[in-house]
Every structure is written in structure tokens, then in C-alpha cells.
Amino acid sequence: MTTQKSSAHDKAAVPDIVIGRLPIYLRTLTIFRNSGKDVTSSQELGEYLGISSAQIRKDLSHFGEFGKQGTGYNVAYLCKQLEKILKVDCVWPVLLVGAGHLGHALASYEGFENRGFRITGVFDSSQEKVGGQIGNLVVQPMDELNDFVSRQRCQIAIIAVPAEAAQNVANLLIKVGVKSILCYAPITLTLPPHVQVEYIDPVIHFQHMTFYLSKGCIDS
Amino acid sequence: MTTQKSSAHDKAAVPDIVIGRLPIYLRTLTIFRNSGKDVTSSQELGEYLGISSAQIRKDLSHFGEFGKQGTGYNVAYLCKQLEKILKVDCVWPVLLVGAGHLGHALASYEGFENRGFRITGVFDSSQEKVGGQIGNLVVQPMDELNDFVSRQRCQIAIIAVPAEAAQNVANLLIKVGVKSILCYAPITLTLPPHVQVEYIDPVIHFQHMTFYLSKGCIDS
DNA sequence: CCTTGTGAATATGTTCACAGCA
DNA sequence: TGCTGTGAACATATTCACAAGG
Numbered sequence: 001m002t003t004q005k006s007s008a009h010d011k012a013a014v015p016d017i018v019i020g021r022l023p024i025y026l027r028t029l030t031i032f033r034n035s036g037k038d039v040t041s042s043q044e045l046g047e048y049l050g051i052s053s054a055q056i057r058k059d060l061s062h063f064g065e066f067g068k069q070g071t072g073y074n075v076a077y078l079c080k081q082l083e084k085i086l087k088v089d090c091v092w093p094v095l096l097v098g099a100g101h102l103g104h105a106l107a108s109y110e111g112f113e114n115r116g117f118r119i120t121g122v123f124d125s126s127q128e129k130v131g132g133q134i135g136n137l138v139v140q141p142m143d144e145l146n147d148f149v150s151r152q153r154c155q156i157a158i159i160a161v162p163a164e165a166a167q168n169v170a171n172l173l174i175k176v177g178v179k180s181i182l183c184y185a186p187i188t189l190t191l192p193p194h195v196q197v198e199y200i201d202p203v204i205h206f207q208h209m210t211f212y213l214s215k216g217c218i219d220s
Numbered sequence: 221m222t223t224q225k226s227s228a229h230d231k232a233a234v235p236d237i238v239i240g241r242l243p244i245y246l247r248t249l250t251i252f253r254n255s256g257k258d259v260t261s262s263q264e265l266g267e268y269l270g271i272s273s274a275q276i277r278k279d280l281s282h283f284g285e286f287g288k289q290g291t292g293y294n295v296a297y298l299c300k301q302l303e304k305i306l307k308v309d310c311v312w313p314v315l316l317v318g319a320g321h322l323g324h325a326l327a328s329y330e331g332f333e334n335r336g337f338r339i340t341g342v343f344d345s346s347q348e349k350v351g352g353q354i355g356n357l358v359v360q361p362m363d364e365l366n367d368f369v370s371r372q373r374c375q376i377a378i379i380a381v382p383a384e385a386a387q388n389v390a391n392l393l394i395k396v397g398v399k400s401i402l403c404y405a406p407i408t409l410t411l412p413p414h415v416q417v418e419y420i421d422p423v424i425h426f427q428h429m430t431f432y433l434s435k436g437c438i439d440s
Numbered sequence: 441c442c443t444t445g446t447g448a449a450t451a452t453g454t455t456c457a458c459a460g461c462a
Numbered sequence: 463t464g465c466t467g468t469g470a471a472c473a474t475a476t477t478c479a480c481a482a483g484g
Contacts, residue, residue, distance in 0.1 A: 027406055086430055203335045211306050212416060278454080449478070454471105
């Protein structure tokens with residue numbers, strides 16, 4: 001087995017903000033590919049995304065040389081490479097905590113699978129919800145979490161429970177070995193540094209937008 | 221009427237990235253307030269959020285001087301000020317397009333109202349969905365959009381339709397005068413520059429996280 | 441021609457560190 | 463003392479602009 005040599009394309013050297021753009025590139029390139037486009041350029045992709053072509057080229061240059069001068073990028077090839085870089089050339093099991101409206105929506109969503117993810121377990125603390133069916137999954141009680149994570153080697157979890165319950169759920173998830181959490185509860189979690197968290201809260205986006213709007217509310 | 225004088229706290233001068241953090245501060249301060257905390261400091265808030273205290277102080281300094289040396293910030297007062305800055309000291313009407321699982325979850329969510337937003341209309345293009353009830357709202361057909369927006373002066377919309385339909389929905393929303401769009405469809409919309417868009421796509425977050433995970437997938 | 445990949449130049453964002461005040 | 467608000471220093475990110483290659 002060859003030791004991986006540290007190179008100009010060393011992973012540790014890639015800024016997180018660059019990693020954050022790769023999924024956007026991949027999403028768009030996949031659309032290009034599915035609509036039959038064979039080749040694209042940094043300029044075309046950039047115009048489509050509202051990003052400068054230089055930025056796209058520099059971002060990609062952290063990982064290798066994927067393009068051809070004068071021609072651009074082979075769409076299918078670049079998709080493959082980005083999938084490899086992001087490690088989504090496979091399907092990751094994801095566990096979901098919370099079987100409310102949002103949990104239902106997430107568990108029923110068909111768009112995860114072909115982008116590298118599959119919700120393989122749904123958990124809820126409520127006796128009423130446990131045992132219920134969502135798609136082809138049965139809602140499990142929280143004390144099944146540990147067994148489930150061991151069996152599936154599941155590293156990723158979604159928290160879709162009310163804000164009051166989210167921190168406790170997060171603590172539990174970490175205890176059973178989850179490494180990355182996507183939190184839909186409108187709070188900031190306190191977590192050990194080796195755990196990744198990202199947040200989705202539509203109100204944060206709304207409030208960002210209203211700053212730029214001229215006021216036009218219903219009531220005070 | 222007095223003309224607003226351009227000042228050191230000129231709105232145009234505030235970087236967008238700063239605006240983007242204010243809703244997070246507000247969310248956290250509101251939690252502090254609701255748990256009975258009267259006073260906080262940039263250090264306390266920063267530790268809670270994983271942000272440096274200097275950053276918080278500098279961010280706030282764009283808008284005024286809200287703290288007291290030696291003491292810190294009055295939580296309730298700072299909440300009020302942030303609500304005013306973000307223009308969420310009121311309730312904004314929001315229209316929702318898409319009455320699928322996600323649309324249901326959003327329309328039923330109770331957490332919008334006390335943070336400045338209320339979904340006041342749900343629209344869907346499907347004959348089957350139109351007329352259906354979600355909470356206290358009735359799903360309306362798309363051709364009611366125009367009247368609705370005029371009546372409500374609704375500037376904000378959520379797109380919760382499949383990717384294939386999203387661009388057309390967005391075009392329609394712009395035509396009827398919507399100014400800001402929160403798009404849940406996994407695509408980048410092409411829009412005139414005067415329209416604000418933000419995106420929510422959980423897969424983007426997952427793919428960001430898997431970059432840092434060691435691979436452990438179900439299948440290839 | 442056209443487009444990539446990349447150093448150099450620029451622009452933006454964050455932190456430091458301290459004066460000033462409760 | 464303890465904490466804010468803020469210029470100056472530093473760090474990071476983006477864009478420019480061009481050599482090199484198809």
C-alpha cells in the first residue's frame with residue numbers, strides 16, 4: 001500500500017468556503033449532464049450561477065486539472081470527479097429524528113437517493129408516533145438509536161424536532177457515535193468540536209431578506 | 221419630513237455578510253430573553269455561538285451603540301433594536317407555492333409567527349390539491365396569485381415545488397410583483413437582479429459534510 | 441481564435457489591542 | 463475592575479491578467 005503523498009492539492013489546504021461551493025457546482029453540472037450537454041466552460045457555469053469564471057477555475061484547481069484549454073470541461077467527467085471529491089459516488093445512510101410534519105416531508109422526499117443519501121431510519125420519542133409508517137420506514141423509539149447506528153454505521157443525522165428537544169437529541173446522537181448533524185431546529189447547538197453541524201432555518205433567510213425590503217407588514 | 225442623513229451607520233455601507241449574522245444574534249438573544257436573562261456580553265454571546273466577541277461588537281457597531289461599557293448589553297433592548305434593523309418588529313405575509321409534503325410542513329409550522337412571518341396563502345397547480353385544507357388555509361389555484369399579491373401586498377414567497385417546475389413558478393411570482401423568494405427546489409434560479417433569492421437544499425449541506433467524513437456508504 | 445490554470449494585485453473580512461467609560 | 467467600540471494589523475477570499483496549450 002502506497003502512502004498518500006502530501007501535494008499541492010493537499011486536502012487540509014482547501015478552504016472550507018471552497019468545499020461549500022462544490023455541491024452547487026455538482027448540482028448544476030448534473031442538470032447540464034441530464035439535459036444532454038457534453039461540454040461546458042467556467043464562463044458558462046459561472047454565468048448560470050452568478051459567480052465569476054475565475055472563481056470556479058480557482059476552486060477546481062485545488063483538486064486537480066479537469067479542463068482542456070480552448071475547450072472547457074467535459075460535463076460527465078467533471079461530475080464524476082466532484083462526486084469523488086465530495087465522496088458522494090455512493091449512498092450514505094442518514095437517520096432522521098422527528099416524525100412530525102417536517103420529518104414526514106423529509107422521509108418522503110425522493111430527491112436524496114440520486115445525490116448520495118438515503119434516510120434509512122426514522123425515530124421519535126412520542127409513543128403515538130412510534131410504529132407509524134412513513135413511506136417504507138417504520139418510526140422507531142429513541143432507545144433503538146444505539147443499535148441502529150451500530151448496525152448501519154450511520155454517521156449522519158437530521159434533527160427535525162422542536163427547539164426545546166433539539167439539544168437533548170443532539171447529545172444522544174453524539175453518544176451513539178453520529179459524526180455530522182443537520183439541524184432544522186431554530187437553535188444553535190452546543191457540541192464537541194469533532195462533530196459537524198449545519199443548520200436549516202427558513203426564518204433566518206426571511207429575516208436576511210426583509211432587511212433589504214421596504215416595510216409592508218400586516219400589523220405591528 | 222426630514223431627509224435621512226447619510227451617516228457612519230449608513231445602511232449601504234453594511235456588508236451583506238454582517239446582515240446575514242444578525243438573524244442568528246436575534247434568534248439567540250430571544251432565547252436568552254425568554255429564559256429570563258436580562259444582560260449579556262459580546263463574550264457570552266460569542267461563546268454560545270462559536271463566534272469571536274470582537275466580531276459581534278463590530279457587527280453591531282454598524283448600526284449604533286447598543287451596549288454599556290463594563291456591563292454589556294440589555295438583552296430585551298438589543299432584541300428590540302435587531303428586530304427594528306431587520307424590520308421584523310411586525311408580521312410579514314408570505315405566500316407559499318407547492319402543497320406537497322414540504323408545503324404541508326411549512327404551512328403547518330407554528331414557529332413563523334413570533335419571528336415576524338405568517339404564511340397567508342398556499343397555491344398549487346394541481347387540480348387535486350386545489351381546494352384542500354392545510355391548517356386554516358385553503359389551497360388556491362395558480363391563477364389566483366395575481367389578485368392575492370395585490371390584496372396582501374405580499375413581497376415574499378416560498379417555492380416548494382419540484383425542480384422541474386421551479387423556474388416557471390419563479391417567473392410567475394416575479395410577474396405578479398414578488399420581491400424575495402426562498403427556494404426549496406434544488407436548482408439555481410435565473411432571475412432579474414432586483415429580485416432576492418435564497419436557497420434551502422439539505423443535500424448541499426450533506427455533501428459539504430461528507431467531504432470531511434471518512435467514507436462509509438451503503439453501496440457504490 | 442478560445443479557454444484553462446495560476447501568480448500577483450486587489451478587495452473583503454476578522455482579529456488584535458487599547459482608549460475610554462461605567 | 464470589566465466590557466464596549468474601533469482604528470490598525472492581519473488573514474482570507476476574489477479578481478485580474480496572462481502564459482501556455484488545444
